[in-house]
Amino acid sequence: MTEPAILASASSENTAPDGARPAPFAEPTAPVTGRWITLFALAWLGIWMAQLTPVQLLLPVQVEAQLKAHDWVDNVVAFGVVSGIAGAxxxxxxxxxxALSDRTVSRFGRRRPWIAAGALLFxxxxVMLGRQDGIVAIGAWWTAAIVGFCVLTAALTATISDQVPVGQRGFVSGWISAPQAVGTIAGIVLVTTVFLGQFTGYASMAVLLVVLVIPxxxxxxxxxxxxxxxxxTFGELLSGFWISPKRFPDFGWTLLSRILVNIGNALGTTLLLYFLKYHVKAADPDSSLLVLTLIYMFxxxxxxLFLGRLSDRIGRRKLFxxxxxxxxxxxxxxxxxxxxxTVATVGAGLLGLGYGCFLSVDQALATQVLxxxxxxxxxxxxxxIATAVPQAVAPLLGAVVVAYLGGFGVLYLASGVISVLGALAVLPVRSVR
Known part of the structure; x- marks a missing residue:
């Protein structure tokens, strides 16, 4: 069957009522249901708890316990190296x-086998990471966890393009970012009040991940x-990793914008505790961090949720x-x-407002330039990659800037300039308003 014939067949199949099995290559037109969105959001809640609770708390504490360094910069650099290897x-x-899920032939579909496999690996x-007490083993098992995270989220994200019509994508994409905020707070609260201890903390996040993804x-x-x-073929697979920005400029500009904005955001958030402790010299930096985090997440x-849906209604992505x-x-x-x-409190609100809008609207924009x-x-x-890798390497980059290139002032100046450049990079996109 030729490609045009496949696409024509797919388009006709996609006119089936909501709940019918979607066609592989069709542009979806039937709206997804509230049940689908709910299960999608719950899956992301489990994913973010399992990924961000270690990043924010469990993994840094685990690395610091092994390193026993007296200088906080050494701890951050070690954590950054572990994160950077996983990011690679x-x-x-x-x-x-x-690429493999695009080509998967099974009676369970293309994406579901990879969602299941990624969740189990993650x-x-x-669970294994929670049992480690050597820095090399910690790095190895965290890398394996991130690979599982990538397998799971690559397949789950693709379901948006597969099943969600363009007019719903801003709203549905908001249910990726909203659970990220809730999952961060929920995970930290659970491992500090209920599931105490290194192994119990990691194991509880693993169980919640599986329970919330399965539905x-x-x-x-x-x-x-x-x-x-x-x-x-190996050659086609390898060549497919390169998408020419000359042939597909909208994809290239969107990718560049995403890279820059995520680097800017990661530099602005990953060293916030150290900023409060050593630069602002807050009286209670831990409590101040919790307050700022709650404001940011709100x-x-x-x-x-609201701006993603608004972008659907007015049909504009670039403006947002x-x-x-x-x-x-x-x-x-x-x-x-x-x-x-005081300024940090205002900054937390602005950063949360900007990043929450970006996460939902940019995800919708990305699906429209494929x-x-x-x-x-x-x-x-x-x-x-433009989302995960900046978050993985930001602790190391931030520590280097603070320790050797001018301190926290330079760090946040770089964060702001890079974020603004990310905004400008979306201007040349022409196929999406």
Whole structure:
């Protein structure tokens, strides 16, 4: 069957009522149901608790306990190296998983087998990580956990392009970012009040991950026939990792914007505790961090749900990406120029408002600039690199800037400038308003 015939067949199948099995390469038109969105959001809640609770608390404490360094910079650098190695593996895991899921032939569909496999690898690695007491083993099992995270989220993100019509994508994408905010707070509260101890903390996050992802596996997923499956050779797989910005400029500009904004945001948030402790010299930096985090998360949830839906209604994406990136830049510049707790409180609100809007609207924008409907998983996997890798390398980059390149003022100045450049990078996109 030729590609045009496949696409024509897919389009006709996609006119089935909501709840019917979607076609592999069709542009979806039937709205997804509230049940589908609920299960999608619950899956992301489990994912973010399992990924961000270790990043924010469990892993730094575990690394610090092994290192026993007296200088906080040494601890941050060690944590940054562990995160950076895991981030390097994410560079391969995201697009590879996406490419393989695009070509998966099974009666369970293309994405669900990878969602299940990724969840099991992620959860199992977290359980093993909780038992480690050597820095090399910690790094190895955290890397395995991040690979599982990439496998799971690459396949789950691709379901947006597969099943969600354009007019719903801003709202649905908001249910990726809103659970991120809730999951961060919920995970930290659980491991500090209920599931105490290193192993128990990691194991509880692993169990919650599996419990919350499993229900989504009972949603529909398109089945790819062997005749429809794109060819898979090593050369084609390797060449598919490169998407020419000259041939597909909208994809290139969107990817660049995402890289810059996520680097700016990560530099602005990952060393906030140290900023409060050593630069602002807050009387109670731990309590101050909790307050700032709650403010940040509140505005992330608010912006991701309401502004994502608003972008659907008015059919505009670029305007929201511009505003969200600019807000993050302003927040970082305020912290650079006026380093005090009052300004930090305002900055936390602006940063949350900007990043929450960016997460939902930019995800919707990314799904609209994909070059090939038969390679959605792989192309979104490349887009996802721009989110995961900056978060992985930010602790190390931030520590280097603070220790050797001018301190926290330079760090937040760099964060603000990079975020503004990310806003400007979306301007040349022409296929999306």
């Amino acid at each position: 593996f994410a560079l391969l895991a995201y697009p590879l998983t996406g 959860a199992g690695s977290l 989504f596996l009972f949603t529909k997923d398109a089945v790819l026939t062997r005749e429809q499956r794109p060819k898979l 505005f992330v949830v608010l912006a991701s 990406v511009l505003i969200s990136s600019a807000l993050q830049g302003i927040a970082a510049l305020l912290l650079a120029l006026f380093p005090n707790l 070059p090939d409907p038969a390679a959605r998983g792989k192309d979104l996997g490349i887009m996802n």
